[in-house]
Amino acid sequence: MRPDRDYIIQLLSTEGKEALQALYDKAYSVKKQFVGTTVYFRGLIELSNICAKNCYYCGIRSGNPDFERYQMSFEEALKEAKWCYDNHYGSLVIQAGEREDKPWTDFITRLITSIKEVTKGKLGITLSLGEQTEQIYRQWFQAGAHRYLLRIETTNQELYKKLHPADHSFEQRLNCLRTIKKIGYQVGTGIMVGLPEQTIANIADDILFFYDEDVDMLGMGPFIPHHGTPLKHLVDGFSNEKALELGLKLIATCRIVLKDVNIATTTALQALHPEGRELGLLAGANILMPNITDTKFREGYQLYDGKPCLDENANMCQGCLSRRIASIGETIGFDQWGDSKHFSPSK
Numbered sequence: 001m002r003p004d005r006d007y008i009i010q011l012l013s014t015e016g017k018e019a020l021q022a023l024y025d026k027a028y029s030v031k032k033q034f035v036g037t038t039v040y041f042r043g044l045i046e047l048s049n050i051c052a053k054n055c056y057y058c059g060i061r062s063g064n065p066d067f068e069r070y071q072m073s074f075e076e077a078l079k080e081a082k083w084c085y086d087n088h089y090g091s092l093v094i095q096a097g098e099r100e101d102k103p104w105t106d107f108i109t110r111l112i113t114s115i116k117e118v119t120k121g122k123l124g125i126t127l128s129l130g131e132q133t134e135q136i137y138r139q140w141f142q143a144g145a146h147r148y149l150l151r152i153e154t155t156n157q158e159l160y161k162k163l164h165p166a167d168h169s170f171e172q173r174l175n176c177l178r179t180i181k182k183i184g185y186q187v188g189t190g191i192m193v194g195l196p197e198q199t200i201a202n203i204a205d206d207i208l209f210f211y212d213e214d215v216d217m218l219g220m221g222p223f224i225p226h227h228g229t230p231l232k233h234l235v236d237g238f239s240n241e242k243a244l245e246l247g248l249k250l251i252a253t254c255r256i257v258l259k260d261v262n263i264a265t266t267t268a269l270q271a272l273h274p275e276g277r278e279l280g281l282l283a284g285a286n287i288l289m290p291n292i293t294d295t296k297f298r299e300g301y302q303l304y305d306g307k308p309c310l311d312e313n314a315n316m317c318q319g320c321l322s323r324r325i326a327s328i329g330e331t332i333g334f335d336q337w338g339d340s341k342h343f344s345p346s347k
């Protein structure tokens with residue numbers, strides 16, 4: 001049944017320490033019932049910070065000249081995928097800025113094919129590479145990718161227009177999401193919360209959008225202003241506590257009303273609080289994306305200010321994260337894909 005809009009608004013409007021704890025506890029019990037307390041890892045490879053787009057909130061937008069652009073070599077990317085496999089991560093996520101040129105799309109196809117080969121088809125592959133043509137989405141699916149993340153960012157079209165240049169089209173993004181689904185990928189989307197002028201009612205409509213589009217996975221997080229963007233005037237008045245709280249409320253509300261989807265506890269939460277990602281798990285998330293990008297590239301992939309683990313390599317994050325997860329009494333689903341329970345290929 002379609003969730004009730006007023007109920008969603010009520011959950012998102014929760015205030016006060018005790019009421020918030022009750023909200024997170026409720027979400028946690030729904031999580032236990034529908035998806036369990038195993039955390040699935042997706043090793044995150046930030047393949048390149050070259051992006052053809054210019055979203056006003058993003059630190060690596062094409063209009064920011066203040067840092068060097070990089071693209072990992074084929075061998076480097078493959079080495080990181082192998083690391084994931086050797087360390088028993090069930091899946092990886094290949095993420096990069098958006099590009100549609102053929103050398104790039106071919107590079108990705110070749111990479112997916114090789115990752116499948118060297119991991120004997122066992123490593124799950126999620127892509128997060130932006131808007132592409134149907135033909136390219138198909139090509140990558142056939143090469144072996146089976147999940148795709150494309151955040152809608154906000155479903156309020158006026159807000160979308162304010163946050164993007166005129167040639168970035170909401171409609172096209174929505175069409176991409178539907179194409180991805182049609183092809184057979186597990187579909188992930190998400191939004192940012194705490195965007196300027198965004199209301200609680202807007203966020204409720206975003207959550208109804210997730211329901212209506214029947215998405216399998218969610219990656220969402222608080223907007224964190226970046227000093228090198230047109231939204232830099234928001235850096236000064238920004239409150240880590242408020243942003244974190246809103247991010248956690250969003251996760252909890254989605255878990256309570258959507259129940260069986262996979263929800264990521266994102267790095268943006270950890271940027272706001274040292275235990276941000278654990279708090280996300282306790283508020284209902286069940287997916288974690290450890291960054292396995294080589295440290296020499298991490299400086300260059302700062303979508304927002306304060307991104308954590310810039311100096312920690314994959315091995316250090318591995319130990320650190322295992323301790324963090326054990327500390328909240330959860331287990332890690334090593335060597336498993338951890339597909340969304342919401343997804344069924346025949347649907």
Ligand code: 5AD
Nearest residue numbers: 057058151222223224225226303304
């Ligand atoms: N704060 C938080 N998240 C951001 N993203 C981009 N810029 C920011 C920011 N300033 C998110 C977007 C995008 C994802 C790759 O990173 O939601 O889809």
Ligand code: SF4
Nearest residue numbers: 051053055058061097
């Ligand atoms: Fe590029 Fe994504 Fe940043 Fe937009 S949010 S500028 S598409 S990397």
Ligand code: FES
Nearest residue numbers: 309312316317320
């Ligand atoms: Fe990177 Fe803790 S997660 S060091």
